Amino acid sequence: MLIWVPLQPIADALAGLEGAVVDVVVPGDGGLPASVGDVEFYVPEFFPRPAALTAMAQMARLKVVQTLTAGFDRVRPHVPDGALLCNARGVHDASTAEWVMTAVLASVHRFPYFAAEQAAGRWSYRFTGSLAGQTVLIVGYGSIGAAVERRLAGFEVQVLRVARSARAGVSPVDDLPELLPQADVVVLLAPVTKQTIGMADAGFLARMKDGALLVNAARGALVVTDDLVAELSSGRLYAAMDVTDPEPLPAGHPLWELTNVLITPHVGASTPASARAAQAFVRAQAQRYLSGEPLVNLVTGDY
Numbered sequence: 001m002l003i004w005v006p007l008q009p010i011a012d013a014l015a016g017l018e019g020a021v022v023d024v025v026v027p028g029d030g031g032l033p034a035s036v037g038d039v040e041f042y043v044p045e046f047f048p049r050p051a052a053l054t055a056m057a058q059m060a061r062l063k064v065v066q067t068l069t070a071g072f073d074r075v076r077p078h079v080p081d082g083a084l085l086c087n088a089r090g091v092h093d094a095s096t097a098e099w100v101m102t103a104v105l106a107s108v109h110r111f112p113y114f115a116a117e118q119a120a121g122r123w124s125y126r127f128t129g130s131l132a133g134q135t136v137l138i139v140g141y142g143s144i145g146a147a148v149e150r151r152l153a154g155f156e157v158q159v160l161r162v163a164r165s166a167r168a169g170v171s172p173v174d175d176l177p178e179l180l181p182q183a184d185v186v187v188l189l190a191p192v193t194k195q196t197i198g199m200a201d202a203g204f205l206a207r208m209k210d211g212a213l214l215v216n217a218a219r220g221a222l223v224v225t226d227d228l229v230a231e232l233s234s235g236r237l238y239a240a241m242d243v244t245d246p247e248p249l250p251a252g253h254p255l256w257e258l259t260n261v262l263i264t265p266h267v268g269a270s271t272p273a274s275a276r277a278a279q280a281f282v283r284a285q286a287q288r289y290l291s292g293e294p295l296v297n298l299v300t301g302d303y
């Protein structure tokens, strides 16, 4: 079986897999190796460029596309009929949950303000918020959402959980209108689907408490950016975003000018913890495929 992976450390992790030939290939502008027609198991790069996606059309023997990301919205449209798509659900739980914790604590303690004052050389005392005693609403209580809740234990918060479908302790998405006004912190961790695109619109944001914090660790498309800019510009809400729409956020965008928003450039899963977990996960998945066992993280239906 020919496996294409985008990075040498992933190839190294696959070393010794019986029956596997592993090549490090990142499809770019310069044409594809002749072996493209033999690729059976394909791992596109982390942030796939267009060439990494269109290459799949030439993989006549393709059986498995394994993303390195939990999100797969960009990859799915390019997966040919007959090939399975698997995501990296679970791989980025630790680092993305750490990002959420960092963003929440930094925001409520107003670190973006203090960082700007530090850069200006000013000792600017002010009263800040705190996490203790607050209510955190996790919208998209999946693998990362649960990892966030584990990390919130000890911070003296109440956690509310929302998912697509209700289960014990988890409310259905239809309950959001009643839950949003109860939350001091709203964390978005749902995937991009027809239902979630633009879910954080003017109506959603209007239901959030004055002074509440919106955290987007999922995808920029979940938030209607203009509606968020309007709420942030009035000073009513705070935001912390690892993902934006558009992404990258262009120079001169109004979000750059606001002091009540913390922005990082989609780095939630760009850590050694994620890299290590990805290497182990791809090896285990390839091993499952080679031995005829069922694959995990198969993307079916909506996601």
Ligand SMILES: NC(=O)c1ccc[n+]([C@@H]2O[C@H](COP(=O)([O-])OP(=O)(O)OC[C@H]3O[C@@H](n4cnc5c(N)ncnc54)[C@H](OP(=O)(O)O)[C@@H]3O)[C@@H](O)[C@H]2O)c1
Binding pocket: 070, 071, 072, 089, 090, 092, 096, 139, 140, 141, 142, 143, 144, 145, 162, 163, 164, 165, 166, 173, 189, 190, 191, 192, 193, 195, 196, 217, 218, 219, 242, 243, 266, 267, 268, 269, 270
């Ligand atoms: N910032 C980053 O670098 C970074 C890193 C990793 C992942 N992500 C993003 O985070 C997302 C979540 O990852 P994950 O691994 O936690 O995925 P997951 O385990 O599949 O969890 C997704 C959760 O979202 C819920 N959901 C689906 N549609 C919803 C809706 N309309 N309203 C409310 N909740 C809804 C699901 O509900 P059910 O449980 O009922 O199905 C599930 O609980 C990914 O899709 C990806 O886009 C970002």
